[in-house]
Amino acid sequence: MTSRRVPPPLMDAVLVVVALLDVWVNVTPAEPFRLGFALAGASALALRRRMPLLVFLITLPAVALNDAIFAGLAALYTLASLSRRRILLVLCALAFTLCDMISLPSPVFDLTKPATLITLGYTAATAAAPVFLGQLVQTRRDLSLRLAEISEARDHERLLTTQTVLAKERAQLAREMHDVVSHQVSLIAVRAGALQVGTRDPEVRDAASTIRRLSVQTLDELRHMVSVLRASGGRPAELTPQPSLADLRRLVDGSGIEAELHTDLPSDENPPQPGTEPPGNGTCPEPTGGTREPDGLPPTVQRAIYRTVQEALTNVRKHAPGATATVRVRRDGGAVRVTVTNTAPTRPALPLPSAHYGLVGLRQRAELLGGTFDSGPTEDGGYALRLELPDQDLR
Structure with missing residues (x-):
């Protein structure tokens, strides 16, 4: 069951109407000065979402001049539900209290009387009630x-x-087909060839x-099926058993955050479709399980780059909600430099347990x-993560 929320324009219109009714009940037309401030405060509620602090300040004169305080309470609640500055909210609540206590243009504020303290x-x-209610709504949101x-x-x-898991199962099935079935079929072909030559x-x-x-x-068809099994499942997934730079774009686009990728390294953006016939004589050579090496970049370096970007984007999603990220991968001389930066979060992050093992693993991978x-x-x-690797495989 989905909850039906009142549209914001309709809610603002209702508050303006209620504030005008409050003015009609508490302010007489014989007092045009007070009536003008009261009408200004009630009408300003239409802008409470866009300029909450200004609207609250507009309602304060009406609170100080007459008993029409609904507009001031509504503006204070709106400010509390949208602002995260606690000191500002306390000051606004004190200002509302003082304006409601005094009676302009002839203020009477005698703290020596018990009745005045009770009224205070x-x-x-x-004044505190709309502040607490607004903060509660903000926390709930x-x-x-x-x-x-x-x-x-x-x-x-x-x-x-x-x-x-599916990729691992496909890889295991491909390995079994290669190591067992292909071996047996190869023996059958060899024995049949020997029988063909030896018989009369x-x-x-x-x-x-x-x-x-x-x-x-x-045997040719089995080898082709092995290559298809090892390649299938990698295209729609971000995490493949052996990721490379060809998967980097899909990783960034599917990270769930607003991220940009800037790289001067070539990558295989169009790998062959699973199930298509390879060029040549129709036979499929035995897959080696390696990855394509753009411009001579070793597979281990490609995987290190992929894992670094993956961990960085995961940390942004967990610890910096609302932030945007920028991924830069470039080659500088004999080294490859990766920098992942994100802006400051726009919303507070929940305290999630973290042992920072991901960063430790990235540092160990880089050192290796x-x-x-x-x-x-x-x-x-x-926050920023920086990785620098030599473009030579040191395994």
């Missing part, structure tokens, strides 16, 4: 956004886990030739490849 406490409680992000991240992670019976020779021909054809890795906050409140 009642007025302060009245932030929590709903974070729960939606966590749910989306969980679904995304479940999808990636499922795709990874024409019928046996013809049968052996047919068996050998079918065995060779079956003879490179360097560092990370830390930026001057504008964001």
Whole structure:
């Protein structure tokens, strides 16, 4: 069951009407000065979402001049639901209390009288109520956004886990077909060839030739199926058993955050479709399990780049909600430099448990490849990860 929310323009119109009714009840037309400020405060509620602080300041004179305080309370609630500055909210609540206590143009404010203290406490409680209610609504809104992000991240992670399991199962099936079935079919082809050469019976020779021909054809088809199994599942998934630079664009686009990729390294953006016939004589050579090397870049370096970008985007999603990220991959002399930066978060992040094992693993991977890795906050409140690797495979 989905909740039906009142459209914001309709809610603003209702508040303006209620504020005008409050003015009609508490302000007489014989007092045009007070009536003007009261009408200005009530009408300003139409702009409360775009300029909450200005609207609240406009309603204060009406609160100080007469008893029409509904517009001031509505403006204070709106400011509390949209602002995160606690000191400002406290000052606004005090200003509302003082304006409601005094009676302009002849202020009477005697704290020596018990009745004045009681009125002061009642007025302060009245001013504090919309502030607390607005902060509660703001917290509930932030929590709903974070729960939606966590749910989306969980679904995304479940999808990636499922795709990874499927990829591993395909790889295992391909390995079994290659190591067992292909080996047995190869033995059949060899024995049939030997029988074809060694026999003198024409019928046996013809049968052996047919068996050998079918065995060779079956072996070619098996090798083609092995290559298809090892390649399938990698195109729609971000996490493949052996990721490369060809998967980097899909990783950034599918990260769930606003991210840009800038790279001067070539990559295979159009890998062959699974199930298509390879060029040549129609036979499929045995796959080696390696990845394509753009411009001589080793597979281990490609995987290190992929894992670094993946971990960085995951951290942005978890710890910097609302931030945007920029991924830069470039080649400089004999090194490849990767920089992933993100802006400051626009919403507070929930305190999630983290042991920073991801960053530790990236640093260890970089050291094994003879490179360097560092990370830390930026001057504008964001975060940056930097990886530098030699473009030679040091395995």
